[in-house]
Amino acid sequence: MQQQQLHAPGTSTACAVTTADANAMAPSCPASKPVAMPPASSAAQPSHFQRNTASPDSVCTVPLHSSPPTLNNRLTVALDLDETLVHCRLAGDSTKQQAMSRALEQSEFRLETSEEQLVHVNLRPGLKKFLREASVRFNLHAFTASEHFYARPLLRVLDASKKFFKSCHWRSDCLAVDGGHFVKDLCTLPGETNLERTVLVDNNPISFLPQPRNGIPIVSYYDDPGDSALSILMDYLCKLEPLADVRPRLHQTFQIEPALEQYKRMRTAGAPSS
Ligand SMILES: [Mg+2]
Numbered sequence: 001m002q003q004q005q006l007h008a009p010g011t012s013t014a015c016a017v018t019t020a021d022a023n024a025m026a027p028s029c030p031a032s033k034p035v036a037m038p039p040a041s042s043a044a045q046p047s048h049f050q051r052n053t054a055s056p057d058s059v060c061t062v063p064l065h066s067s068p069p070t071l072n073n074r075l076t077v078a079l080d081l082d083e084t085l086v087h088c089r090l091a092g093d094s095t096k097q098q099a100m101s102r103a104l105e106q107s108e109f110r111l112e113t114s115e116e117q118l119v120h121v122n123l124r125p126g127l128k129k130f131l132r133e134a135s136v137r138f139n140l141h142a143f144t145a146s147e148h149f150y151a152r153p154l155l156r157v158l159d160a161s162k163k164f165f166k167s168c169h170w171r172s173d174c175l176a177v178d179g180g181h182f183v184k185d186l187c188t189l190p191g192e193t194n195l196e197r198t199v200l201v202d203n204n205p206i207s208f209l210p211q212p213r214n215g216i217p218i219v220s221y222y223d224d225p226g227d228s229a230l231s232i233l234m235d236y237l238c239k240l241e242p243l244a245d246v247r248p249r250l251h252q253t254f255q256i257e258p259a260l261e262q263y264k265r266m267r268t269a270g271a272p273s274s
Helices: 011-028 095-101 127-137 148-158 229-240 247-254 256-268
Strands: 076-079 086-090 106-110 118-123 139-143 165-169 175-177 181-183 198-202 215-217
Touching (some): 086 148, 127 229, 139 148, 148 165, 198 229, 215 247, 247 256
Parallel strands (some): 139 165
Antiparallel strands (some): 086 118
């Protein structure tokens, strides 16, 4: 999405800060730490999840489920929308962008506003397959910091048959924190949230603030037709599936918590975030 144009007022701020904050954290984070997001050009590389190479999965020793997950104890996966599953832009953008997007799997919808603006959606490569397979295996929820008047019609495009997402959450379900950021508290998901078996996939590391050990960072998607992040994500989720508590594995892999702590110290000290 051309964030300046399309995201609901305020959303563009959150997203713009995402990149700036991630980059701001990068210089002071140890090389093996994960939160500093790589550039979009590296999206097709397996390292886009920022795995901690010093702590490969093979050395993780967390207990497994004694039996295969059932409907009652399936992994709960909350998915961000913009730049995680899709990239949207208003119709009428430049010819160059339209030409570039013709190579992508696209859809479109109209915003439910007085202007009824037409929105083009670039679907992240493999999105339909991912949602189809993941919704069978996991409890999927949509969790965006965008306003509902934008997110709701977008979700109708993504989940027209209403089979994929068990619930949808937008700006009003997020927590507003210092600096105008909107963060996502997984405890707002419906039912009794079992944080041991819940993850949030998001391109914005600030979203993970309430539960940093439940976060799976993913590189931002815009229009790369060679992007393979969702395929890699699916493989990773399947590896998490048998774990009784996914948090030690996520912490070991992504080290989000210490990076966010460092970010908070920088903010408290008044250091510029970008
Ligand atoms: Mg996002």
